[in-house]
Amino acid sequence: MASWLRVLVILACLFSSLVECKIRIYKFNVMETNTTRVCTTKPIITVNGLFPGPTIFANEDDNVLVKVVNQVQYNVTIHWHGIKQIRSGWADGPAFVTQCPIQPGQSYVYNFTIMDQRGTLWWHAHIGWLRATVHGALVIQPKVGFPYPFPSPDNEVVIILAEWWKSDIEALISSAMKIGIVPQASDAYTINGQSGPVSYCYSEGGFSLSVEPGKKYMLRIINAALNEELFFKIAGHNLTIVEVDATYVKPFKTDTVFITPGQTTNAILEANLATGKYLMTASPFMAEPVPIDTLAATATVHYSGTESSVSTTLADIPPRNATPLATAFVNSLKSLNSEKYPAKVPLKIDHSLLFTIGLGINPCANCIHGTRLAAYFNNVSFIAPKIALLNAHFFNTSGVFTDDFPGNPIIPYNYTGIQPKNLRTMEGTRLYRLAFNSTVQLILQDTVMITPENHPIHLHGMNFFVVGKGLGNFDPEKDPDNFNLVDPVERNTVGVPSGGWVAIRFRADNPGVWFMHCHLESHTIVGLEMAFVVDNGQGPNQSVQPPPTDLPSC
Structure with missing residues (x-):
């Protein structure tokens, strides 16, 4: 980031009345990048050439500054999804709501402090359909002295679920608006930017998560899809849900996570099997019958020491209209409501x-x-x-x-x-x-x-x-x-x-x-x-x- 901004930040710390001044500085270059996904090579809009985009790491109480430089032909804004933006609405990001867009060739510094929040959130473009490829994770660690209210995992992994279109998405929107309908459905779902093998492209591969037997992994799951509620599961494994939308919940076990666009879910994966490869899936939920042929995304959980030739244990993909499964997951979510993390539900309503x-x-x-x-x-x-x-x-x-x-x-x-x-x-x-x-x-x-x-x-x-x-x-x-x-x-x-x-x-x-x-x-x-x-x-x-x-x- 530019030296003038660093100087400004240092001066702000020196003259701050706070005992501790913690600053996180990032630079986002919104740019066009050529990429291959689902065997289709095309230019897409990214941040720093990455799809998904870079992860923002911060701690509770940190001041975060992100300089966004618009190097593409479209107007751009970035929304820090779930950050409360206490008194700092100018950094919230929705176009024409809290700011005018960053025009081509221009830049803007988003400046906000994370207050009373810890967990998994995310960021994404908030104008048009640019968030299809302009999105990434925002990981907030608790402040010192406030450990997780559950046994700490051995490792943490960001899992971003999204969608992929073979065609130019902005062109699809323009065409649909002329007709007066919504744009066509995506061609595939993705897990960390990869779909896994699909019927017309078996060489696509897919994301692979390497695990050690006996260890625990916290999966920070984000649904960045534009239009689909999703089921997420891993063959042969249960997951322990410990947090949603950066708020702790009473832990419970499930073999299937239900997550809507915009939501985040932290789930503990116990690598409690000795060996093997196990399919990870992201598939759609639709309560009403809709004729959409978007392909489920697949990835692999790969135990260390397992030969690559070993067959992958498959997962049963839930039916698209598995309403009881989605309802059961939602009904299991309860606030932790502990002394440290009380549920301050308004009782008197204005x-x-x-x-x-x-x-x-x-x-x-x-x-x-x-x-x-x-x-x-x-x-x-x-x-x-x-x-x-x-x-x-x-x-x-x-x-x-x-x-x-x-x-x-x-x-x-x-x-x-x-x-x-x-x-x-x-x-x-x-x-x-x-x-x-x-x-x-x-x-x-x-x-x-x-x-x-x-x-x-x-x-x-x-x-x-x-x-x-x-x-x-x-x-x-x-x-x-x-x-x-x-x-x-x-x-x-x-x-x-x-x-x-x-x-x-x-x-x-x-x-x-x-x-x-x-x-x-x-x-x-x-x-x-x-x-x-x-x-x-x-x-x-x-x-x-x-x-x-x-x-x-x-």
Whole structure:
């Protein structure tokens, strides 16, 4: 990184009132790279020429600075997925929400401090579909004196699950938008950038994890796929789940991990067999039947001393519609809720909200068939502004957004029953305003407006507790009686079940503008997004910091 930045960092430490000043400095060159995947050679957009991108390593309480230099023809932003960004929303990354994009030939330094977080998170591009190849892990070690609340593993391994398209993905998006539909499904899934052998390319190989008998390995599993919820498993082995979304959970054993786009899961693999090779798989989960032929990714767990000629023990790939398997995994997740790591679930609620989720069809003068697919919260499809929402909020710029996002559906109906006749959505840049430190209960309700679907919903800026879920329509009279307010799992991304609902609670203790959206890019691109604006509290420690001088302009 440039010497001026290092000097600035050193000076900041010297004049800091903190006892200890810990700085992590990285440089990301966003660049075009030629690569071969699934026997297809093509240029892709990467960070530092790597796919997946470089891993960020930090400790809790570290200050992280990442200089991002845009060397490609597209606008770029980077989101630090799951980092709470306390008062530092300018570093959060979603384009036109907390910043204008980094334009070709320009750069921006993301500057944030990791507060009260430890575990596995990740980073990715947050504009268009660039995150298909622009993504990587963010590993946060606990601070000194706070060991893992489970036996320490002998080794730790990042496992990134993703998707691969043989064609140019930006061209696919452009073509789909002209037609008014979502882009085509990917051609293969990947594990750490490799698919393993596929039907049309048996020479592809695959990722191989070498293990020593008797040792324990913590797998830091990240679902970086654009559009698919995934099952992950290793033949012949159970995994012990110890953490999700950088929050500890009560450990439990499973032979199959279920993980939605945006989520992370830490699982302990015990190499408790003497020898052999064992298949690792990543395969899709789809509650509703969808005609997609994307190929499962395969890799290998290879015990030391095993001859390469030994046959690999195969894993049974779960059926795509294995809903009971996915449900059982989700139901097993509980917060650790210990003295060191309590589950601070809001019990008194200031805002009780119900957001419906679904797909609609809107007129489109520029589309081939005159209509296009739309997606919504509470029948509002998000329209990105021309300047960043956080900038407009901080400087009180009028005309950029309104704060009248509906807290409940404008026209209630049987959301999981008969499809309504009107499939149109409203469009706008409407935010929901929250007072600092207010508490929120939000019901996320899937609908059958076109078809029921699973939706992984990600909230920026704040974690939340998943206090309840169910199928059908949420019943405000009966369902809250079954809420878990003692040890619900704490997350930043939650899967809303097809034809069902989830209930989350959070405290709005982070001032700024915070995006909430579906983490299926096929839904985000057509409007399944909104944002909360959290007002400042009392004094500078409860207020958004001023924008940095190198903040990109629109």
